[in-house]
Amino acid sequence: MRDRVAFLFLGETLLIPHLFPIVEALGDLAPDLPQDLWVSTSMHEALIGGWLAERPHAPIRIRRAPGFRTVAVDDGTNPPLPPKLPMLARLAPRLARVPVAVCAEQTSLWLPRLLPFLPTRFVKTSHGVGSMSARDDRRRRAAWHTLVPSERERRTYLQRGMPPERIVATGYVKAGFRQRSYAKPEFAEDRPVLLYNPHWQQHRSSWWQWGQQVVRRVLAEGRWNLIFAPHQRLVERAPEVRALCEELKGRGDTHCDYQSFAAVDGSYTAAADLYLGDTSSQLLEFLVRPRPCVFLNAGGAAWRQDPSYAMWVAGEVVDNLDGLLPALSRAGTEHPRFADAQAALASDSLGDTSGAAPARAASEILRVLAGRHAG
Structure with missing residues (x-):
């Protein structure tokens, strides 16, 4: 089994910023180590391929996963994904020839859970943080190594x-x-920017x-420029989101x-002056630089005694x-x-946000790779 690391870019584009920095860091630490970046759609291929142009001689190649889907490329729009489980089933024999595979979501961990004889060691890196993360998912235990952002998050596992030796x-x-x-984003007037x-x-x-x-009350008040950027998957369950955005198209304040x-690369959490939301982990990215926050308790949760809402200490709750x-x-x-x-x-939630985390993650992957040979 040749030294090689596979990265699984098979899910939503929101996972890319949690994986690609590790690809870059691994390329810096081990420039001769081959990397296979398995992608599920032409959108992933276009985004990642554009960034890899900075490394024309690196042994990093994009590979199309079985069931790869060609989609319209439009500014990184989150594409419709191929069925994940059939894709993983067909990918398993190819991953079996790779010592280490890295993923950022639980679905890919069905492979080591259902195929414990697979020789590949899976490294899972976190993509969601915060008090509502699904830490009890049984697939997580199938990862050989789990990378989490902070010591507090490590303690929860x-x-x-x-x-303990597998949680870093x-x-x-x-x-x-x-x-x-x-x-x-560009707005017609210079006003404070509110992110919902x-x-x-x-x-x-x-x-x-x-x-x-x-949305309508904020805009009617006329005091803020609004970035309405819900989770990418909201529109799957609430198609009225698309209709509302069409209605608001062309407004200079929205x-x-x-x-x-x-919507997922950190642009909006960095640009906003005020955060308005509920339980999204993007709040924590916003708080890398502390700024005003307001939370919406639309469901009437008894949140003060519920650890799932621990993030609501960061602002007023409506x-x-x-x-x-x-x-x-x-x-x-x-x-x-x-x-x-x-x-x-x-x-407590994110740990070090200086930009050094990808190099630490890459070092852990190299350690797993070295252990694969020793074991």
């Missing part, structure tokens, strides 16, 4: 009985992603109860994005839609009251 805190890999789409970022799962989201009213790569605009209006002056909690939350 150890408390579930995961082997590296820092937040996405903080090292260099290929953001742009620094800030509802979650895609109904039990976690403010969208179904309040979402459209939130930037709607429910599917492009910019329990009634009529409290939305007053909370947004005072968010700036109220921010000092939450600033220390925000900084602690970001540090």
Whole structure:
């Protein structure tokens, strides 16, 4: 079995910024080590291929996974994906010839869980952080090595009985992603920028109860430029998101994005002055640089005693839609009251955000590769 590392870019484009920085770092640490980047669509191929042009002589190749789908390439729009399980089943014999495979989602871990005889060692790196991460998913235990951002996150896995030698805190890999789409959307007037970022799962989201009213009330108030950038998967379950964005197209105070790569590459969390949301882990990316936040408790959760809502210590929580605009209006002056909690939350959840995490993750992959030979 030749030394080679496979990276699985098979899921949504939101996973790319959690994986590609490790590809780059591994290329720097081990420039002669071949890497296979398995992609599921031509969108993934176009994005990653453009960045690899900076490394024309590196032994890094993009490979089309079985069932690869050609899609219209349009500014990184999240594409329709091929069925994942059949793709993985057909990919398994090829991965069996590779010592180490790296993924950022649980679905790929069906391979080592269902095929424990597969010689490939799977390294799982985190893509979602925060108090609602699904840490108890049984597939996670099939990973040979799990990379998490922070020591606090590591402890949550150890408390579930995961082997301590296989759980490593590296820092937040996405903080090292260099290929953001742009620094800030263009607006007609210079106003504070508000990011509304509802979650895609109904039990976690403010969208179904309040979402459209939130957008309309914010715009009617006329005090903010709005970036409406929900989770990419929200439109799958709430097609009215697409209709609302079409309705708002052309407004100088609104930037709607429910599917492009910019919605997941860190562009909007970096550009906004104020965060409005519910339970998305993008809040934690926003808090790398603490700023005002407001949270929408549209479902009436008893959140104060529920660890799933631990992130709501970072700002005012709105329990009634009529409290939305007053909370947004005072968010700036109220921010000092939450600033220390925000900084602690970001540090505890994300660990090191200096950009050094990809190199640590790459070092861990090399360690797993070396152990594969020793074992």
